[in-house]
Structure formats: structure tokens, C-alpha cells
Amino acid sequence: MRINGVFVADSQPLAPLTTMKVGGRAKIFLMPESVSALENVLKLLAQSGVSYKIIGNGSNLIVPDEGVKVVLSLCRLKAIDRYKRDVLYVEAGCTMAGLLLWCIKNGFAGMEPLAGIPGSIGGALFMNAGANGVQLGDFVSEILLTSSHGSAWMSVPKGFFGYRKSQIPPGTVVSAAKIRLSAKKSGYQQEEPISGSHLVATSPSQILGNIKKIMKKRLNNQPLGRPSAGCVFRNPSESCSAWALIASCGLQGKRINDAQVSTKHANFIINLGNATSRDVLDLMTLVKKRVWEETGIFLKEEVVVWDHEEKIS
Ligand SMILES: Cc1cc2nc3c(=O)[nH]c(=O)nc-3n(C[C@H](O)[C@H](O)[C@H](O)COP(=O)(O)OP(=O)(O)OC[C@H]3O[C@@H](n4cnc5c(N)ncnc54)[C@H](O)[C@@H]3O)c2cc1C
Known part of the structure; x- marks a missing residue:
């Protein structure tokens, strides 16, 4: 059922929405289709005193067999847009794979070490997902936090992201992020990782080559055929x-x-x-x-x- 820009489902099975494929149902499952619809949902939940849990791509999550009450998914917030020369806007429901695809198409290198992380941008920010010495948080200048009071951009202070953690308080909704881009050409190779502060312009074929190497390593080391x-x-x-x-x-x-x-x-x-x-x-x-x-x-x-x-x- 779709109400005011929010897809609402009751008794939604959650196991298929996680990569572990375990767990029960959400009594109420909410998928806002825009940041403003998300703000309205959060306002309604706050007014009724109802707590909720946030799900991204469910790739780092164990859901209890008994299920949970209210789950909020941002999977329909998928915009990804270079709206300034040196800033990429990416919404929380976009996947890491979607972001990497944008990088390949537009020739921006730096994120290849994160290839194969099956999360959403929201979940990857919350967890500061990383691999091969690079974390998503390294590239992020601002995050958009949304609450029942509205949305506000927050500059990311030093130390905000740590090893597989961020200072995003649980329950706080991250709806988008700004990623730093540098249009200057670089000779970046996977063997010489950049410091990771911004994505740099490079040829798509070089980026694709780097991703293939990373994915080969993952396939060799990780049991990717099983949930x-x-x-x-x-x-x-x-x-x-x-x-x-x-x-x-x-x-x-x-x-x-x-x-x-x-x-x-x-x-x-x-x-x-x-x-x-x-x-x-x-x-x-x-x-x-x-x-x-x-x-x-x-x-x-x-x-x-x-x-x-x-x-x-
Ligand atoms: C095969 C495999 C390989 C993996 N490899 C890596 C790896 O190399 N490196 C790594 O770091 N991780 C890895 N992971 C774990 C996982 O992919 C990451 O932690 C990922 O970032 C989780 O994102 P998600 O969207 O799936 O989050 P979820 O699992 O859905 O949620 C994780 C947490 O983030 C919170 N959250 C989700 N979205 C938001 C939001 N918009 N706002 C606020 N909070 C939110 C949730 O409430 C929850 O607390 C791997 C997982 C699998 C299955």
C-alpha cells in the first residue's frame, strides 16, 4: 500500500531482505520515497511515540526469529548526482555497487578497494564499511541527518569515522552524503592507494581493471556462494x-x-x-x-x- 509517498507493508518478512537470510517479520515496514516523505514518517512516529529500526541492505544484520515491530527502509532513496564540480550527492538507499558503477561511468577512482561490499550507502556510513585499507567515511565531507524536526547537513568532523564504526547515534537516520571529487587527473593504481580523501579522475578502464582484481581476491577468500x-x-x-x-x-x-x-x-x-x-x-x-x-x-x-x-x- 502506498500512502503519501510512503510504501507501507504489514507483516513484512525480513529474512529475504538480509544477506544472512534469517529472522522473522516486521509488523510494520515503511519505505519512504523521498527525503520529505521520510521527514513526515519520522514526525508521525515521534508523535505516536513509536520506536523503529532502520534497515539498509541487510548485509550486516541479524534479525531475531521473533521479528520486530517497526522497520524503516531507505531503499527507495537512490539518487546519485554530481551537483557541483567537486561534490557528489548520494542518497542512503543507493548501494555501494551503484556508487561504484557511477565511478566507472564517470571516471572517478578511489573507491575500488570497497568493491564487493554489499551494503547501502546509509548502512556503509553507519558502519564505516571498509576494505583493503580504505573506508567509505574517508571520502565523505557531509552527511544529511533526518529526524522528526526535518533534515540538516552536518560537516563530518575529524575522528567521526573509526574502524567499522561512526559516531552516528543508533536510530538517527542518515538520508544522504556528500562525497569529495577532484577533477584533476591522477595516476592512481590499486597498488598505490591514494590517501582516500577524495575521488580522482581516471580512465574508466583503469577503474574496472582495479575492481576486477579486488573481486577476484574476494572470490578466492570469501564464501560468496552462501548467505x-x-x-x-x-x-x-x-x-x-x-x-x-x-x-x-x-x-x-x-x-x-x-x-x-x-x-x-x-x-x-x-x-x-x-x-x-x-x-x-x-x-x-x-x-x-x-x-x-x-x-x-x-x-x-x-x-x-x-x-x-x-x-x-
Ligand atoms: C559477503 C559480504 C562481504 C562483506 N564485506 C565487507 C567488507 O569488506 N567490509 C565491510 O566493512 N563490511 C563488509 N560486509 C558487511 C556489510 O556489507 C557492511 O557493513 C555494510 O556497510 C552494511 O550496509 P547495509 O546497508 O547492508 O546495512 P544493514 O546491514 O542493513 O544495517 C547495518 C546497520 O546500519 C544501520 N543503518 C542502515 N542504514 C542506515 C541509515 N540510512 N541511517 C542510519 N543507520 C542505518 C542499521 O540500523 C544497522 O544498525 C560484508 C557483508 C557481506 C554479506
Whole structure:
């Protein structure tokens, strides 16, 4: 049903909207089609005192089997537009793949190390998604925050984005971002990453070549043929990776029902077909316990685990 520029669904299954393919339904699912429709939705929710959860592309998310009450999706806010010579406007519902496609078409390099991250811009900003030493936050000058009071651009201060985190408070809606562009030609190659402050003009074929190399690496290292939520745990430090700790504890292949620690990448939990959210969470607990007992290191989740909300009525 579409009401005032907002697509509304009740009892929306969420598992198909996540890459892990587990979890229950959203009692109410809202998809505003513009920033102004989003503002109206947030106003209505605030007036009625209803809390909500935000979903992006669901690629870093574990939804509880019992479901949740109200979910807001920005997947229909997909505009991407170079509205100044050196600024790219990109809305939160645009995917990382969509942004990379824009980069290829328009000949702007710098984001290739992020190829293969299956998130939306909103989710990738919230998580400061990154790979190969480059993070999305490196390129962002301003973010558009939307609340029941309206929308406002916020300049990104130094230190706002950190390792797989941002200072965006949970529940605050990011509806768009501005990305710095530099029209100056550069000799950027994947082997010599730029500092990452702005995208630089380069030939589309060079960008495509860089993306192909990155994707080949991902295909070799990650179990991309199975549902997962990417890396489950954060690396404890730069020199200590979660996958190495998990592998050293002999946990690869460990299963709880259809949730399994990947044999290809120890920090991935894959869904072999019929895993439930409970199976994934129990396996995460088992991994944390074993790593703690055997190494004395306490792993922290990188994936976002939504709470089970009592009484979905
Ligand atoms: C195969 C695979 C590979 C991956 N590789 C990487 C990788 O290399 N590097 C990496 O960093 N991650 C990786 N990930 C994890 C994931 O893709 C990223 O964290 C991604 O940025 C999450 O974006 P999303 O839109 O899917 O967010 P979701 O999973 O939908 O949500 C994640 C969090 O962001 C919040 N959120 C979403 N949209 C908004 C918004 N508009 N405003 C405010 N909050 C919002 C949600 O509420 C939630 O708390 C991988 C995942 C998979 C499945």
C-alpha cells in the first residue's frame, strides 16, 4: 500500500531482505520515497511515540526469529548526482555497487578497494564499511541527518569515522552524503592507494581493471556462494585478526544446525539452508566462548544484532 509517498507493508518478512537470510517479520515496514516523505514518517512516529529500526541492505544484520515491530527502509532513496564540480550527492538507499558503477561511468577512482561490499550507502556510513585499507567515511565531507524536526547537513568532523564504526547515534537516520571529487587527473593504481580523501579522475578502464582484481581476491577468500553477513567479529587490533583467532581454535566447519563457521573464511558464519537466527547467535556465542578460553581474547561483534522485542502486537 502506498500512502503519501510512503510504501507501507504489514507483516513484512525480513529474512529475504538480509544477506544472512534469517529472522522473522516486521509488523510494520515503511519505505519512504523521498527525503520529505521520510521527514513526515519520522514526525508521525515521534508523535505516536513509536520506536523503529532502520534497515539498509541487510548485509550486516541479524534479525531475531521473533521479528520486530517497526522497520524503516531507505531503499527507495537512490539518487546519485554530481551537483557541483567537486561534490557528489548520494542518497542512503543507493548501494555501494551503484556508487561504484557511477565511478566507472564517470571516471572517478578511489573507491575500488570497497568493491564487493554489499551494503547501502546509509548502512556503509553507519558502519564505516571498509576494505583493503580504505573506508567509505574517508571520502565523505557531509552527511544529511533526518529526524522528526526535518533534515540538516552536518560537516563530518575529524575522528567521526573509526574502524567499522561512526559516531552516528543508533536510530538517527542518515538520508544522504556528500562525497569529495577532484577533477584533476591522477595516476592512481590499486597498488598505490591514494590517501582516500577524495575521488580522482581516471580512465574508466583503469577503474574496472582495479575492481576486477579486488573481486577476484574476494572470490578466492570469501564464501560468496552462501548467505552470510560478512565478517561476524571485529578484529581485536590491527595486528590480530578475528579470523586467525577463530581458525587457530579449530572452529572452521563447526555447526549448529544449518549455521556453520565457514571453512573458507573463519570470520564468516554461513547459512547452509535452513539456519535460524537462534542457530547463528548460538554459534556466535560458542565461537566467542572458545576463543576466550583458548586465547584470553574477547571477540566483539561487527554484525548488528537486533534485539528480540517482547510482545509484537
Ligand atoms: C559477503 C559480504 C562481504 C562483506 N564485506 C565487507 C567488507 O569488506 N567490509 C565491510 O566493512 N563490511 C563488509 N560486509 C558487511 C556489510 O556489507 C557492511 O557493513 C555494510 O556497510 C552494511 O550496509 P547495509 O546497508 O547492508 O546495512 P544493514 O546491514 O542493513 O544495517 C547495518 C546497520 O546500519 C544501520 N543503518 C542502515 N542504514 C542506515 C541509515 N540510512 N541511517 C542510519 N543507520 C542505518 C542499521 O540500523 C544497522 O544498525 C560484508 C557483508 C557481506 C554479506
